[in-house]
Amino acid sequence: MLVEPLSRPGGQVVRFWSFNRMILELTAVVLLCACADGATVNEPASAQAEAVNIDASAMVRQQAAIAIGEQRTLWVSPSLKSKSRSTVQPSWRSSNPAIASIVPQANGGQYAVVTGLANGAVYVIARTPAAVDSFLVIVGTGPAALRFAASTFALTRGDTARIIPLDTGSTLSYSSLSSSVATVTTSGLITALASGEAKIRVSSELGASGEISVTVSATVVPPPPVGGNRIVAALTRISVGSGSALVSSGVPLVAGALRDTDVSAVRVFVGGVEQRIFVAALQGRHPDGSLTSILLQFPYALASGIPVAAEIVLGSSRTLGDLPPQVNNPGMPDAVILPTDPNYLVQTDLVGATRSVESTSAISSFASKYDADFRTFADLHWATYSDQWEQNYYDRAQVYYAQWVRTGNPEYWTRGTRQVLAYRKGYLEPNAYGTSPHWSQIDGVALHYQLTGDEMSRFAVGRVAEVLRYFRDNARIVGHPDIDSRILARTLAAQLWSWRLQARGNEAIATAAEISTFVSTVLGLQAADGAWRYPIICAPLSAGLTYMDGMLNESLIQAYIHHSPNPAILAKVRKSADYMWSRWKVASQAVEYAPGCPPNSTDPDSYPELNNLVVNSYAWIYAQTGDVVFRQRADSLFNGGVRGQFLYGQKQFNQQYTTSYRYFFWRSAR
Known part of the structure; x- marks a missing residue:
């Protein structure tokens, strides 16, 4: 069985995860019965229960309604296949223990008692290492109105x-x-069409609902009397409370918008009134040398939960005196000013080339499902685990920041920021940044710096790049036992960010020359057939894992975009893509997992849930060359990955979304 280590602080391996996905064959037997306090319920005979097949491509839930103080028993019986392997002992969790508690019972945790505590609705989740089942429990009068x-x-x-x-x-x-007055999209974007009043009905699958009142006027409010380019934004208070708060955040910019000498030509208007502000250029530059983001700071009175419309104007000199730098917690500020239009945000290339959620639904039904699945499972993981740093494997922070860019929803900005801080403070800092390559999730940390100006995150980028230099400096040793494609990918990403942000740890900043040398070394490791092979994979054989090759290609593509458009990168990525496609499995709609490893009789040889770590190789080649064969292959990989996803797992959710949003832009680039 091929297994992948998950490292803990200090690089110690503590457990292994298999890609054997029993969830696709899980059968759940659910029995909901009233129980007296302390009563014992025997496991039902198979003839007394009806088996319900769980489809891993959708959130399948059983539902129960109980009164406050009432108890019910939830049963889960695994499939014959999982029984034949081992006794599955689920762990149980309530998404909101204040509404309903869950207590596992005897029989190896095969059933648990849920108790209603307060009006509302919760998910009760039963989880094994390879399977998840969930139950929707309505308590009392059900959930309160949406806020x-x-x-x-x-x-x-x-x-x-x-x-x-x-x-x-x-x-x-x-x-x-009242769709003739105002329409609303599936993601909550209202468009005013005609004068009048409209109601927007919002409903949740938990049974809660609410209404939004919209008044549309034909009167056009004149913009602030200034010139320059305008960025539509909103002030949002992150901390709980009201009154004056320091607004402090990074604002991403499109290429060419501002240069270092232009920061005096930035103005902020709130309610049409110009604000006295502090502005500073943050590190990071577009390929044309223009700024990638600026830090804005100013005080403003606002309450949590009530955003205030604002406008950022570029190219017009301020009429008010400048504020000095403001003292605040830059990692998670009290309030932020953020652009709200995803069509603007995607143009900044903050998270790389992508398209807004609104614009991608027309690509295919799989594109629509990709984003619908994201909303469902992102909320499930957040409700269950919040920002625990262990959830950041394969960079959950980057995932959330990318979704903020694609939707303009500040909730995802807040989640990404909290996730970075939990990862940095819970893992990197306690271990003196001595991360293993597997746990180097550097993109989210770098984005956090660009979106908050938090110098501790820029320092973290520099320190991690220094730690991973061991792999950079030993990559030239052909057959090095400690290095594979993923390690090279993580190492190259860290070096790139150190150079792009001029991020210094305790030593020197990575230089452009060092990155050029490292890229050449990596390209030289590719075999003649396009494979990347390493002794560490399937020892004593020398093999590779295709999803790791996809990750390495992704880092090489970023080096091409942000460092130097080396034509050798395009040639090598194309050769790698051709090699992986020669291992395409029509039946599973995925590439072979481990070409060169001996066949394994107990596990499949391909995993479509990993397709979206590979898809960008093909979409990017199409964007560079116009060869439609690569767009067709990218579409096949993406569609197979969405169809065969397993999003209940925190790692698998992150793998699905960490960089695949770039596919939408590259496959549509011509």
Whole structure:
């Protein structure tokens, strides 16, 4: 069985995860019965229960309604296949223990008793190392009405506004009761069409609902009397409370918008009134030398949960005196000013080339499902585990920041920031940044710096790059037993970010020349047939894992974009893509997992859930060359990956979304 180590602090390996996905064949038997306090319930005979097949491609839930103080028993019986391997002992968890508690019982945890504690609704989750089942439990009168950052909008015809829910943990649906006045998209974007009033109905799968009132006026409010380019933004208070708060955040910029000498030509208007601000250029530059982000700081009175519309104007000199740098917790500020239009945000290339969620649904039904699945499972993972640093394997922070860019929803910005801080403070800092390559999730940390100006995150980038130099400096040793494609990918990513952000740890910043040398070394390790092979894979054989090759290609592509457009990178990535496609499995719609390793009779040889770590190789080649064969292959990989996903697992969820959002841009680039 091929297994992958998950490292803990200090690089110590503590457990192994197999890619054997029993969830696809899990059968759940659910019995809901009233129980007296302390009563014992015997496991039902198979003839007394009806088996329900669980489809891993959807969130399958059983439902129960109980009163406050009432108890019910939830049973889960694994499939014959999982029984034949070992006794599955699920762990149980309530998504909100204040509403309903869950207590595992005897018989190896095969059933548990749920107790209603307060009005509301929860998910009860039963989890094994390879399977997850969930139950929707309605308690008492059910969930309270949904809450929103703003429940009323005054818009002019043609305006747009986004509904920002304050409650997470379930998927929301939106509908307009007066679509001739205002429409609403599946992600909560309102568009004002004609004068009048409209109601927007919002419902959750937990049974909660709420309404948004929209008033549309034909009157056009004049913009602030200034020139320059305008960025539509909003102030959002992160901390709980009201009154004056320091607004402090990084604002991403499109290429060419500002240069180092232009920071005096930035103005901020709130409610049409110019604010006295502090502005600073943050490290990081677009390929044309222009700024990638700026830090804005100023005080403003606002309350949590009520966003305030704002506008950032570039190219017009300020009329008010500048503020000095403000003292605040830069990692998680009290309040932020963030662009709200995803069509602007995707143009900044903050997270790499991508497209907005609104624009990708037309690509295919799989693109729509990709984003719908994200909303469902992102909320499930957040409700269950919040920002635990262990959830950041394969860079959950980057995943959330990318979704903020693609939607403009500040909730994802907040989640990404909390996830970075949990990872940095819970893992990197306690271990003196001595991360293993597997646990180097550097993109999210670098993005956190660019979005907050937190110098501790920039320092972390520099320190991690220094730690991983061991692998950079030993990569030239052909057959080195400690190095594989993923390690090279993580090492190259860290060196690139150290150079891009001029991030110094305790030693020197990675230089452009060092990156050029490292890229040449990596390219020289590719075999003549396009494979990347290492003794560490399937020892004593020399083999490779295709998903790791996809990760290495991704880092090489980033080096091509941000460091130097070396034509050898395109040639090597193309050769790698051709090699992987020669291992394409039609039946599973995935590439072979471990070409060169001996066949394994107990595990499949391909895993479509890993396709989206490979897909960008093909989409990017199409964007560079126009060869439609590579777009077709990219589409096949993406569709197979969405169809065969396993998003209940925290690692698998991150693998699905960590960089695959770039596929949308590259496959549509011509």
